[in-house]
Each structure stands twice: as structure tokens, then as C-alpha cells.
Amino acid sequence: MPQRHPDDYENVPRPVVGIGNDYPSSFELAEHSHRRGQFLYAARGVVAVSTPFGAWVAPAERAVWIPAGTPHSVRMVGAVQTRSVLVASSASAALAERCRVVAVSPLLRQLLVEAAEVPAEYDERGRDGLVMDLLVAEICRAPVIPILVPFPRLPALAKRCHRFLENPRVGETIDDWSGDLAMNRRRFTRLFRRETGMSFSEWRQQACLSVALPRLAAGESVTAIALDLGYDAPGNFATMFKRVLGVPPSRYRQPSSESS
CATH class of the missing domain: 2.60.120.810 (Jelly Rolls)
Structure with a gap:
């Protein structure tokens, strides 16, 4: 065409x-x-x-x-x-x-x-x-x-969000981010929700999914993706994935891919 x-x-x-x-x-x-x-x-x-x-x-x-x-x-x-x-x-x-x-x-x-x-x-x-x-x-x-990763308008927070998407780790915490941005925990949580419309944990989960989906489609193994995202075991990642999207991560992998 x-x-x-x-x-x-x-x-x-x-x-x-x-x-x-x-x-x-x-x-x-x-x-x-x-x-x-x-x-x-x-x-x-x-x-x-x-x-x-x-x-x-x-x-x-x-x-x-x-x-x-x-x-x-x-x-x-x-x-x-x-x-x-x-x-x-x-x-x-x-x-x-x-x-x-x-x-x-x-x-x-x-x-x-x-x-x-x-x-x-x-x-x-x-x-x-x-x-x-x-x-x-x-x-x-x-x-x-429900696949959405909103970016905040506040430049410093937006920069931190983009940095996370470049190397997402499910273990990163509110304390990690609030410390990076020199804010106390309470102020950070209020600011993050106001800027993104999500809690920090919801946004982190969506960000991890947005990175995982293209990798799954490219045929990468569920195990490799889960470990790269910082999950202790592939099963924990698969449980989260199915809870949010209604299907296991293997559903999104190319048919020619090897089983994980």
C-alpha cells in the first residue's frame, strides 16, 4: 500500500x-x-x-x-x-x-x-x-x-517522570522521589496527584506496563522483563499485569516467541 x-x-x-x-x-x-x-x-x-x-x-x-x-x-x-x-x-x-x-x-x-x-x-x-x-x-x-502515563506540567517533576520511564523500577518509592525533589513526603504525594491525576503507585504501575508492552510485543520473555522492572519473581509481574489488563502477559507476545 x-x-x-x-x-x-x-x-x-x-x-x-x-x-x-x-x-x-x-x-x-x-x-x-x-x-x-x-x-x-x-x-x-x-x-x-x-x-x-x-x-x-x-x-x-x-x-x-x-x-x-x-x-x-x-x-x-x-x-x-x-x-x-x-x-x-x-x-x-x-x-x-x-x-x-x-x-x-x-x-x-x-x-x-x-x-x-x-x-x-x-x-x-x-x-x-x-x-x-x-x-x-x-x-x-x-x-x-487503562493504559495511561500522564506527564506533569511542573518541569522538575516531569523530568523525574521521564527519567523513570527510561529505567523503570517497581521498587522506587515515594521517599526516593520526594528526596530527589527536596520535598517532604506529604507535599510530594499531594503535588503528584494534582499534577498527574493519579497516586504515585498507580502512575508507577502504568509506567511499568507502558514499557513492558512493547517489549512483550517484540518477543522478549516475561521473566526477563519482570526482572528488569525489579520484580522479585515473574509471577508477581504476571499477577499485576492480569489484574490491570485482564489477560496474562504471554497474551501480548508474538506467536513466534519462545515460551518464558
Whole structure:
């Protein structure tokens, strides 16, 4: 499939436009934004989306909703095949105003694949128009998946969060962070929740998941990932993973990967 750049479709006189692209392993799209909202789905591989406000990871059967005007960069994990939908504000009133990861049902998946083949200036009253209408309806009802790593606006705290994502360790504590930032424990916990909307332990857990998911998709063993994150045993990591995402970490590994 030829590469399709979203900016080429900003002025298409249709409320919804489907596009599809293939990317090589580890390809990165530098920070950019679109006038339309983007529903980004990886039919193959994993996409990791970063914004000034947080990070979102979409492995198999997941997609990221990126509202219009949101600056974002995208990193491909493995060879990635995307099927995206660009949605004008006139058709996205029912969609969220913030980025989120949602589940992609079999029906929604097929609609995304089909939309990528629909001509940009399709007949809105014909079959293609019905496909696009149903696609938006399915996006609106897609369940939200709790994978979210919000970044604080306070520069010193944001820097500390980014440092953690570079080398996440589940054993890091409030006392470790408050000491680094020269704050007392009480002030730190209040500030962290105000800046991120999460407790420190919730954020730390989400950050560890956001790092683990691309590694799982790349075929790394559950044991290696768990130990790198600082878990005493793979079983403890697997228990946390299943509690949050509803499935064991092995569910996210490539079929060709060796068993852990």
C-alpha cells in the first residue's frame, strides 16, 4: 500500500477519511499534529504515542485516539501496519477530548481495514458513507483500556517522570522521589496527584506496563522483563499485569516467541 500522509487529507470534503501505512521496525514519526482527530490502530506490530501530556501504548487489539490539534510523536515497535481514521470535528463531538487507548473489536477492526480502501471523496449517501458512519459509531462505543502515563506540567517533576520511564523500577518509592525533589513526603504525594491525576503507585504501575508492552510485543520473555522492572519473581509481574489488563502477559507476545 502506498504511503498516505494525514496532512494530505486535511482539506478533503468528507468528515471521515481512512488511511493505511506500512512502517519498518523502529521507525519514528517526529512530533506533529493534525487538524482532524486521529484514531490510530496497528493491524500489525505496536505503536507507542507520546504527547506533552503523557504516553500511550497500543498493542494488538488496541488503538489510540488522538484529539485534533494534539502534538504527538509515534514510535513503531516491530514492523508496523497502521490503519487510521482521520475524523473532522463535525463528526467527533461524541469522542473524547483527551488521548486514550481503547479496545478494538473484530467488527471495528474490519471497518478500519475497509476504510483504508475507501476513496477519499467517497459517496456519503452510498455504501462507503454507511461504512464510515458505522466506523465512527463503533469508535464511540469502544471500551477504554487503562493504559495511561500522564506527564506533569511542573518541569522538575516531569523530568523525574521521564527519567523513570527510561529505567523503570517497581521498587522506587515515594521517599526516593520526594528526596530527589527536596520535598517532604506529604507535599510530594499531594503535588503528584494534582499534577498527574493519579497516586504515585498507580502512575508507577502504568509506567511499568507502558514499557513492558512493547517489549512483550517484540518477543522478549516475561521473566526477563519482570526482572528488569525489579520484580522479585515473574509471577508477581504476571499477577499485576492480569489484574490491570485482564489477560496474562504471554497474551501480548508474538506467536513466534519462545515460551518464558
